[in-house]
Amino acid sequence: MVHALSPAFASASASASASASASASASASASASASASASATHSVGVPACDEAFAPSRSVIHDSTAASALRDPASLDVDLSAMFRPRLDFRADSVGLEDVGMLLSAAVASLPKARDRDVLGLRLGLDGQPRTFAEIGAEWGVSRERVRQVQERALRRLAYRSRYEGMPGAALKALLEPATGSVEALASLLLKVSNSAFEVPPRLAAKLVLRAGGFSAALALEISSLLPALDRTRKARLRSIEKDRASAHRVSQVFSRWLEHCNWPGKSAPPPAAEDLSSQRTVNRSEIAGLFRSTKLGRSVQYESGLELDVLKLLERCEQVAYYQEQPAMIPYTFEGRSRRYFPDLLIVTTDGRGLLLEVKPSDRMALSINQAKSAAGLAWANSQGLGWLVVSDRHTFKDIEEHVIPAVGWQVLDNALKLRGALTWRDLISLRSDNGLTGFDVTAYVVQSGATLDSGYRLTARTV
Secondary structure, three states: OOOOOOHHHHHHHHHHHHHHHHHHHHHHHHHHHHHHHOOOOOOOOOOOOOOOOOOOHHHHOOOOOOOEOOOOOOOOOOHHHOOEOOOOOOHHHOOHHHHHHHHHHHHHOOOOHHHHHHHHHHHOOOOOOOOHHHHHHHHOOOHHHHHHHHHHHHHHHHHHOOOOOOHHHHHHHHHHHHOOOHHHHHHHHHHHHHHHOOOOHHHHHHHHHHHOOOOHHHHHHHHHHHHHHHHHHHHHHHHHHOOHHHHHHHHHHHHHHHHHOEOOOOOOOOOOHHHOOOOOOOOOOOOOEEEEEOOOOEEEEEOOHHHHHHHHHHHHOOOEEEEEEOOOOEEEEEOOEEEEEOOOEEEEEOOOOEEEEEEOOHHHHHOHHHHHHHHHHHHHHHHOOOEEEEEOOOOEHHHHHHOOOOHHHHHHHHHHHHHHOEEOHHHHHHHHHHHOOOHHHHHHHHHHHOOEEOOOOOEEOOOO
16 A cells, blocks of 8 residues: 655755755766766766766777786885786676676766766666666657667677776676586676666676677577576575574574664654655666565565565564565756656654665765765655665675775775876776775775776775
8 A cells, every 4th residue: 555745754855945946956966066076977867868868988099098006006106106007907806796887887887878878877887777668758668669779888898808908808707617517607697696786687787798809699599598597596495584593584684784774963863654655756667666565564665675674674674664666756966967866665663763875886976976875864764753764785885984094005095096097997906905904995995085986897086
């Protein structure tokens, strides 16, 4: 049963939205300024235009784009010797946690704006994946024409993987060890798709394989195996959920979420369940759909495998009284454009607290557009007397904010940005490999330093 939003809550939402937009605008202005200073950094989420998803030219043409710190780092490092042309970029220095970054970088490296647009919109690089029909409506063409544009873009993406040092080449090197068995490769891609992307596994797997230069035939074969593998995975998870020990773990996870939540200075009673309704309808797909909630007595919309996992946790958690998906529309500003944002969930606890929750893969929490959304969400939630929390399958945003980065690693990244002004995905991987840093270290550095990270994983220094 879906209820209408109460007039009182709707009125408060509209008033607080204006305040949240102003707060988010201030937070996003630094990001917009940084983007303007890097000539190749462009808007994310602009409907089909030549500027959308434009790459950094240095990702493709800059002969020093693969340069990195090869010498042992110290706090007294000689800046003049920090960067040298890196022709021996090691594709084996990337891991499965980098697949999302590599695919985003591969899309951003495409020279044709239309190719970047269609793949960026399909992947949801602006936070909202589109179907062929939705893109067709934006572009004024048929869904079949959009499909043709996507296939052309994928052919070009696959071709670019032939060049050593490109993100597609790194993807190919990463996946090749699993290509001895189609089933093993499919299982690997299902795992990666569920943890790193917010689109259906079949689409994510297809794009990853084509970006890595694998054939369209293999991508089709792998995609055909994923639904059955996913059903097996979900059945296994259901079996695990029946284990009584998992109930204790659910309580531990949720208690940790509450500890990591950004609570307002003054809390207010959360809205009643009957005053809540979904403010946006989620498109049905292989990864999005409806989940039958015993706790709510109705079907609940979800958009990704990560969201579904969170819903299952909420169902089993005795500390949760009720929840609502897509509970509010929050305005925010990013790169000078007014936008709308719909947080994933409003959760009300049995002790009378309410919090808004957003579900995102860990590395995507650091993207500048997602940080702008988070700033707006935090301001709006606190203005309503609610808490605010961003989670992934393993981390919370507070984990990223409080992660201790090795001092030498921080200095290495700082010095690299000062010298170059911007770092490509390839630079970041080389810096990680050469200096013992992890992907999570880099994610934490982006958030803690205030640097700008675009959808192609190009990092630019914060501008004061």
